[in-house]
Amino acid sequence: MASPLGHAPPRAGEALALTELWTDPLPLAPPARVETGFLLSTLDWIESDTGAPRTIEAAAERVGMSPFHFHRRFAELMGETYGAYVRRTRLAHAAALICRSSTSIIEASLRCGYGSQAAFTRAFSRQFALAPNRLRAMAQAQAPLPQRLHVDLVEPAAPVRLGALPLIGMRFHGPLTQVPAHWQHFAASLKAAGLPLETMTAMGILHDDPGFTAPGQTRYDCAVVDTASTFPALRAPLRRLSTHAGSFVRLDVEGPYPLIPEAVFGVCAVWLPRHRRALGEAPAYEMYRAPPWRGTGGIHASVLVPCSP
Structure with missing residues (x-):
């Protein structure tokens, strides 16, 4: 399992990007x-x-x-x-x-x-x-100190249990600013495969902490919950996968996509220490309440950050 997104990207002037410390040359x-x-x-x-x-x-x-x-x-x-x-x-x-x-x-x-x-x-x-x-x-x-935004974001957060959900997903690489474009490509692939976009629940999977992964190498899966056994056989770039079952902190986010990493930072910097929990082993998930491929400029999602029981 890959590293969960454990921190918001460093803000300008606040922290050194730790990826600059790598001694080995960055790969292509x-x-x-x-x-x-x-x-x-x-x-x-x-x-x-x-x-x-x-x-x-x-x-x-x-x-x-x-x-x-x-x-x-x-x-x-x-x-x-x-x-x-x-x-x-x-x-x-x-x-x-x-x-x-x-x-x-x-x-x-x-x-x-x-x-x-x-x-x-x-x-x-x-x-x-x-x-x-x-x-x-x-x-x-x-490390930057939590701001009022982070405290407010995590105020309604609560621990939940998530079971293993079957998914249909597609793997992308690139900075988190490209996530809205990823969803557009993913929706086009689902449509080309004959899958019913209008009935599907979308989930995003964030695999990497941006403090330790170069932006171009950040791994992100666009996915939808696989609820029907009658879906056609999948071909690359689509494939079947599943969420990790376990304990998570859940909070709802509405607004521009950059609120997602801020919410995750808030959970890690405010909620987890307050409740004496540790980061869990799963990736962080975004469960969307409105399809992210509609291109409205905003997101309506529940963020799930892995935590210890």
């Missing part, structure tokens, strides 16, 4: 829309368990390719090698756990698939140019 940008079947299957498999081994040999075998051919195709389509992608996304997840919550460094390393803290610290330091404890201290010192 991934595709704005992932449209290849084997690649979608692989990404879902990687994200299904961030603590499990995900070797290139196992990944290639799953999709019926040789490791050599899989390695070449993955790098060609994603702009970085398979190993680099797994390492980068898992370390970004670990950075979010360490810097946005009270998760211990050893626990973060285990939850991200590292067998020893020493190996984790070496890999982490190569990526962020700082040891985990130093990055935590810097992030805490530079």
Whole structure:
């Protein structure tokens, strides 16, 4: 599972973008829309368990390719090698756990698939140019303080349980400012596949904390709840997936899309500490009460931020 969105993007002049600390050169940008079947299957498999081994040999075998051919195709389509992608996304997840919550460094390393803290610290330091404890201290010192907006947004928030919902989704990469455009592309793909837009409930899935992921690499799934077994067989770029069951903090948001990351920040900076909860392991979800592809300029959604029970 990928890192939840644990913080709003740093505001101008308030905090250093921590991605600037990376010592390795940034990879090429991934595709704005992932449209290849084997690649979608692989990404879902990687994200299904961030603590499990995900070797290139196992990944290639799953999709019926040789490791050599899989390695070449993955790098060609994603702009970085398979190993680099797994390492980068898992370390970004670990950075979010360490810097946005009270998760211990050893626990973060285990939850991200590292067998020893020493190996984790070496890999982490190569990526962020700082040891985990130093990055935590810097992030805490530079974190923007919650504003009145965040306090007001989370005032009606409440804990809820979410079951595993079957979804039909499409994977996008890019900054959160592009999310409204993602929904337009997704709606066109649903319509082309013959799915009934007018009866479908939309859900957005935010996989990455923007403080630790470059904007062009931010992962976002546009999805709809899969409520009918009579839907036609799906072809890439559409695929079936599901939400993670568990505990979440729910709050309603109405207005321009940038209120979504502000709401998530409010939950993490205000609601979770107030209620002595920690960030959970799932992504953050947006459950829309009005179709986001209508292009009205505003959103009507319930934001679900994962939390400890």
